[in-house]
Every structure is written in C-alpha cells, then in structure tokens.
Amino acid sequence: MDETTGAVRSMYEQYPYPSGPVVNRVGGDVELVLSYGARRRETSGPYRVLDAGCGRGLGLLGAATLQPEVRFLGVDVSRVSLEDARRQADQRGLKNVAFAEVDLMTLDGLEVPPGGFDVIHSSGVLHHLADPLAALAGLRGVLAPHGVINLMVYGRCGREALQDLAGAVALLFPSDVGLKDRLPAAREAAALARGHALAGTRFEDTAGVDDVEFVDRMLNVNETSYDVPALFDLLEAAGLTFLRWLEPADWDPRRLVPEGELRRRLLDLEPRQRFTVLERIFRPAGLELIVAHAGNEPRPPLSAADLPRARFRLHPETVINKGVRHTPADIRTETLSFTVRTRKPVALGAGPVAQAVLVLAEKPGTRTGAALISELRRAGLGAPEAQAIILELLRNEVIFRLP
Ligand SMILES: C[S@@+](CC[C@H](N)C(=O)[O-])C[C@H]1O[C@@H](n2cnc3c(N)ncnc32)[C@H](O)[C@@H]1O
Structure with a gap:
C-alpha cells in the first residue's frame, strides 16, 4: 500500500465514515441507472454492483435491501468500516451483499464477475485517492461494456x-x-x-x-476537488464519457435561469461550457454524475413507434403524493402531485395525466407500453392520448424505461 493510501486508511479507521443510518440513495436503483446508457447488456444472470470505497456501506446496504435479486460488493481499505458494514448486513439478514478489503489504487484481490460489473458506485472517494486518474481508469477496466459508473466528487x-x-x-x-x-x-x-x-x-x-x-x-489527510473542466478532462483521460448528471435539473438553464439573454446564451453553448458557467454561478459542493465507457452514449428518447414493446416501471426516485378525503359515503383523491428527488412538487389537476398516474400508482410493477396503453384505455383514455401521456410521464421521470 502506498504511503498516502496508508495515511487515508488510518484516518478512516479512526473515524469510519459516515456516521448515521442506512440510506436509500439517489442513483441506487440498478435498472434505473443502466437505463441512462444506450448500450444494452449482452449477458444474463443477476446484475452485479461494485461500491468502490463503500465506507460503512450505508448506501450499499439500503440498495441491497431494496433489490434482493441484485448482487452487491462493497470494497474499502478501512477494515473498521468493513467490519461494521458486515455486521449490519448480517443483522439485516442480507444474502446479496459481500464486503472485501481492496485498495482502489491496485484493485488487488478484487473479484470481478465474468464480463465486468454492471454498475459501479463511487461516492466521495476518488478525491481522497493517491492517484485518482489511475484508480478511475482501473475501475473502467472492471466495468462491463454496457456498464455505468455513478460518481460523486468534491466540487472545487x-x-x-x-x-x-x-x-x-x-x-x-x-x-x-x-x-x-x-x-x-x-x-x-x-x-x-x-x-x-x-x-x-x-x-x-x-x-x-x-x-x-x-x-x-x-482534517482530511488527503483530498483534492474538481471543477467541471478538470472533471471532464479526468473522465476523458480515463476513457470514460459523461452520460448525465444525477440530478439534471441542477444543470438545466430552463429550470435555473429566467427566460432572457443569459438563458439563451447558455443554451447555445456546448454542454461542457454551459456546465462551467452554471458551476461558477451556483457553486455546487459536489459533482454527481453518471459516466460510461467512451463510445457509449446517453440513451436516445423513446419514439412512439418503439413504445408498445418498451417496458416501464414507476420511477424509484419519484414520490407520488396522493391527498385522499374520507367522507362517510366516499373515499376520494382530492389532490395529486409528484416530487422528483428534491425538486419542488408538481401538482396534477384532475385531467388525463392525473388519471394515468392514479392507474400506475395503484399497481406498481413492470409493464410493457402495450399493456400500459390498454390499461389507460380501460380507464377511458383514447389510444393516441394514452401514448402521448406515457411519453410525458417518461420525460417527467414519473416512470422510466427499463434497460
Ligand atoms: C468519505 S468516505 C465515503 C464512504 C462512502 N462511499 C459514502 O459515501 O458514505 C471515503 C471512503 O473511501 C475509502 N478509501 C480511501 N482510499 C481508498 C483506497 N485507496 N481504496 C479503497 N477505499 C479507499 C475510505 O476508507 C473511506 O471509507
């Protein structure tokens, strides 16, 4: 182990990070994050997820609890954190999660599944490593061709x-x-x-x-941080490409900037420049994004022609808020809105979109577009209307299209 990594390990063994309870983290749903990339999986079998620098494993344990069919591996150099993570996994009876001591600077001893990991999660780790570029390139090397990395680094x-x-x-x-x-x-x-x-x-x-x-x-013994240009350079040098921000709304001039000259000019810029300007204005403390092998690309929007065969699920990062009134004679939905991650709630008046959301919320689960259209038609919507509404729900992240 190199000297820097040794010092970092000693720090995180004295102060195992983070404190607090198990969390349901954004970007933790495997099918959702895989749906962001254009490349399709060519192998079968359970999805395999690596948490690179899992710490006490709080995000990993949350994800493993919610996705029992997915296999999770958390690695870290802090033996104290790993011990704690194992104990918590045992307490919860989780059979789909394992933890191992692996130094991300070498990846020695890492058990790589055949074909690589479908998803690698690495939050708050890269900026503490002795050589972030070498480590990121190493992670790319164990990522499946269709795989994605969910990355968070400090924002300079x-x-x-x-x-x-x-x-x-x-x-x-x-x-x-x-x-x-x-x-x-x-x-x-x-x-x-x-x-x-x-x-x-x-x-x-x-x-x-x-x-x-x-x-x-x-008192961190080793840390750096990135601004947008430095991060994009790092990704390029590691052979990775940007698919999207974890929360695109935080980088969207249409949401952040009032209509006018500034917004127009921002929208004219190339993404990297646009993000650079927005970063200087809003100064985020962390840069959270989804990246993939160079050559993979963001998945193109779904066309109406492909809709019937596509498969959908309710978006796991969206909350449907249903206000129900109970009267002696009746139980009625009086208000309906949805909240995507930490955005403001979006109210839905009594219209066809609200009707579609109620149909979906009643019976969660995976459906094909064709099945969804039939369900909406049974609820009284016309076929073209049902199709348009499904595409709108997809754009608004009320549902997502499975990979
Ligand atoms: C700030 S914590 C983040 C923990 C976890 N990802 C989270 O978000 O809660 C950074 C973690 O990276 C781990 N780490 C630092 N250098 C490492 C290395 N070379 N190999 C593996 N893990 C490392 C530390 O031990 C620590 O647990």
Missing part, C-alpha cells in the same frame, strides 16, 4: 472556503500531531469561521457536526 468551487480553511488549520500542527489532538483547535477555528470564512456557504454548520464528519471535512 463549492468547497473553496472550506478547503482554504482546512489548509490554514493544517498549518497549526506539526506533522506528528494525531487527528484527535487536532480536533479542539480545529473546532475553534470552524466556530469562528461560521460568521466569516464559512458564512453563507453550505459548510457554515461545520463546527457543530460530529467528529466523523468534522474530520472528513476539516
């Missing part, structure tokens, strides 16, 4: 104030002072910075977070 613009402060705090200590002994002065600095260096940033709360989160933010 959004973390600038925090990283400046952490850099300054590092000057306070001779190199042999341990993390625990750094905590009191570092916390004092963060408390003072709340009203100054960190004021108005997402990291204003740093002085108040628990030790695990605090060490990760303020």
Whole structure:
C-alpha cells in the first residue's frame, strides 16, 4: 500500500465514515441507472454492483435491501468500516451483499464477475485517492461494456472556503500531531469561521457536526476537488464519457435561469461550457454524475413507434403524493402531485395525466407500453392520448424505461 493510501486508511479507521443510518440513495436503483446508457447488456444472470470505497456501506446496504435479486460488493481499505458494514448486513439478514478489503489504487484481490460489473458506485472517494486518474481508469477496466459508473466528487468551487480553511488549520500542527489532538483547535477555528470564512456557504454548520464528519471535512489527510473542466478532462483521460448528471435539473438553464439573454446564451453553448458557467454561478459542493465507457452514449428518447414493446416501471426516485378525503359515503383523491428527488412538487389537476398516474400508482410493477396503453384505455383514455401521456410521464421521470 502506498504511503498516502496508508495515511487515508488510518484516518478512516479512526473515524469510519459516515456516521448515521442506512440510506436509500439517489442513483441506487440498478435498472434505473443502466437505463441512462444506450448500450444494452449482452449477458444474463443477476446484475452485479461494485461500491468502490463503500465506507460503512450505508448506501450499499439500503440498495441491497431494496433489490434482493441484485448482487452487491462493497470494497474499502478501512477494515473498521468493513467490519461494521458486515455486521449490519448480517443483522439485516442480507444474502446479496459481500464486503472485501481492496485498495482502489491496485484493485488487488478484487473479484470481478465474468464480463465486468454492471454498475459501479463511487461516492466521495476518488478525491481522497493517491492517484485518482489511475484508480478511475482501473475501475473502467472492471466495468462491463454496457456498464455505468455513478460518481460523486468534491466540487472545487463549492468547497473553496472550506478547503482554504482546512489548509490554514493544517498549518497549526506539526506533522506528528494525531487527528484527535487536532480536533479542539480545529473546532475553534470552524466556530469562528461560521460568521466569516464559512458564512453563507453550505459548510457554515461545520463546527457543530460530529467528529466523523468534522474530520472528513476539516482534517482530511488527503483530498483534492474538481471543477467541471478538470472533471471532464479526468473522465476523458480515463476513457470514460459523461452520460448525465444525477440530478439534471441542477444543470438545466430552463429550470435555473429566467427566460432572457443569459438563458439563451447558455443554451447555445456546448454542454461542457454551459456546465462551467452554471458551476461558477451556483457553486455546487459536489459533482454527481453518471459516466460510461467512451463510445457509449446517453440513451436516445423513446419514439412512439418503439413504445408498445418498451417496458416501464414507476420511477424509484419519484414520490407520488396522493391527498385522499374520507367522507362517510366516499373515499376520494382530492389532490395529486409528484416530487422528483428534491425538486419542488408538481401538482396534477384532475385531467388525463392525473388519471394515468392514479392507474400506475395503484399497481406498481413492470409493464410493457402495450399493456400500459390498454390499461389507460380501460380507464377511458383514447389510444393516441394514452401514448402521448406515457411519453410525458417518461420525460417527467414519473416512470422510466427499463434497460
Ligand atoms: C468519505 S468516505 C465515503 C464512504 C462512502 N462511499 C459514502 O459515501 O458514505 C471515503 C471512503 O473511501 C475509502 N478509501 C480511501 N482510499 C481508498 C483506497 N485507496 N481504496 C479503497 N477505499 C479507499 C475510505 O476508507 C473511506 O471509507
């Protein structure tokens, strides 16, 4: 193990990340993230997912609980985190998840399924590695041809104030002072910075977070961060291509920028330039995206002609909010809306789209387009109307098309 990785391991063994409970993370549904790429799977058998740098495995355990037919492997260098993850998997009786000690700088000992992993998840890890490019290229090497990587790296613009402060705090200590002994002065600095260096940033709360989160933010032994141009260069050098942001709405001028000259000019730019401008304006703290082998591409929109044979499911990242009124004589749906991830809810008046959403919500599960059209027709919609509504629900992420 190289010296940097050894130091990172020691830090995450003292402060195993993250604290908190198991989560249902965005981008955790395998079929959903695979549906973002144009290339189709040519093998059969259960989907295989790698969580590269899984930490205590909280996201992985959530995903494994919800997708019992998918096989998950979490790898990390922190043996303490892995032990904790294994214990939690046992407590939950999960049979579809395994954990292994693997250094992402070498991938030695990684058990790669035949044909590679369908999905690799790596959140908050790459920027702590001794050589992020080498590690990312290594992950590409174990990714199936149709596979996707769900990646989160620190955003340089959004973390600038925090990283400046952490850099300054590092000057306070001779190199042999341990993390625990750094905590009191570092916390004092963060408390003072709340009203100054960190004021108005997402990291204003740093002085108040628990030790695990605090060490990760303020006392990390190795971290870098990326802005959009640096990230896109990194992807290209690693032989990977951008498919989409995990939350495209955060990068869409139509949602972020009022109609006018700025929006028009943004929409005229190439995506990379457009994202660069938006990043400088909105300064996200993390860059979360789905990438694939160079040569794979975002899946083209579904055409009406292909709709009957396509298969659909309710979108696992969308909540359908149904307001029901109970009267002595009746139970009626009075309000209906949907919420995609953390976006604002979209209200649906009493119309055919609302009717279609109610039909879907009543019986979740996979349906072909043809079956869905028949169901909507039974609910009183005409065939062309049903078709148009399905395409609209797809665009709005109320449903998604299976890979
Ligand atoms: C900030 S934590 C993120 C944990 C988890 N992905 C999450 O989102 O909760 C970073 C993780 O990367 C792991 N890590 C750092 N360098 C690594 C390496 N070379 N190989 C494997 N894991 C590594 C650390 O041990 C730590 O658990």
